Each structure stands twice: as C-alpha cells, then as structure tokens.
Amino acid sequence: MYQRFNPRLLSALTLLAAGLAGCNPQSSAPAPLPPAVNGWIEIPLAENIFGESSVPFQHGHYQIPLAAGEELEYKLRMLEGDSVVYRWSVDMQLPALLNVEFHGHTDRAPGEDGLLMFYKKHNEGHESGRLTAPFTGIHGWYLHNQSAENIVVELEVAGFYSVEN
Numbered sequence: 001m002y003q004r005f006n007p008r009l010l011s012a013l014t015l016l017a018a019g020l021a022g023c024n025p026q027s028s029a030p031a032p033l034p035p036a037v038n039g040w041i042e043i044p045l046a047e048n049i050f051g052e053s054s055v056p057f058q059h060g061h062y063q064i065p066l067a068a069g070e071e072l073e074y075k076l077r078m079l080e081g082d083s084v085v086y087r088w089s090v091d092m093q094l095p096a097l098l099n100v101e102f103h104g105h106t107d108r109a110p111g112e113d114g115l116l117m118f119y120k121k122h123n124e125g126h127e128s129g130r131l132t133a134p135f136t137g138i139h140g141w142y143l144h145n146q147s148a149e150n151i152v153v154e155l156e157v158a159g160f161y162s163v164e165n
Helices: 007-020
Strands: 057-066 071-078 083-090 098-105 116-122 126-132 137-145 151-160
Touching: 057 071, 057 137, 071 151, 098 126, 116 126, 137 151
Parallel strands: none
Antiparallel strands: 057 151, 071 137, 083 126, 083 151, 098 116, 098 137
C-alpha cells in the first residue's frame, strides 16, 4: 500500500533522526529513520513540547480601564516553563496612542539585579499570542494611554498564571 508523506514533515523527521544518531555534520547523507512499529515511527519528545504545571489552569476575561494620560502595568505571575495564550484589544479613536510593552521580569531582592526580557513593543491596538515563561516572575503588559480619551483594554488569558495586580 502506497502512503503519501508530507515532504516537509519527512524532511524534519530525517533531520531529527540524523541529529539524534550523531551523524557527522559534514556528511551529506542523513541517518536513516528508526524502523516503524505497527505502522508508527516513534520520534523522541523534543524539549519544551510537553510540560505539566503545579499551578491551576484558569481562563479569565479582564477589563483594564485607563484614563487619558494614565499608564499602568497589568501583571501575571508565572512559573518558569508555564504557558498562557492571550488576546487583547482596545476600542479607541487612535489606537496608535496606546503604547504597549509586553515583557517579563524576575523578582528582585534588595540590592540585587533582576532579569528583564521584552517580548513585544508596539502601538497596534490589539495583540494575540502565546507565552511560555522563560523564568519565574512577573509577565505582562505595560500600557500607556497617550490619548485624551478614557479607554478600556479588553484582555482574555488562559493558562497557568495568577493575576498580580
């Protein structure tokens, strides 16, 4: 029986098998795939594909009011390796006047430096995506309403987190 494979998937599997077999990087011949068992070729679990969490799963809808000229940080506390999916939007006349920095940082002990990582900086008026926390700490959005109107940012988040506000 002839089976048609997705060429990109087969190429990725071949590269994965070659890397796992420790083939010579200068060799042009990829290592063979492991044999199929009952019609399945088992490939090893790659890093950061699967993970369990000690934090309860939650799904929340949040309204974040921002007065004209106001700025705030809306924070989620996450453990390293935990993930969230999110989307937010704002209904305002000039969305470009809402500056947003999606970032994360560790907790700092007095007199010590902390780690800070920016995921995205923009003023597009909406965003959706996913985040796997690269470290334990605060992960969230700095919002700066530079318009003359009061606004409300609508945020939806699902995953392993707690609100830190």
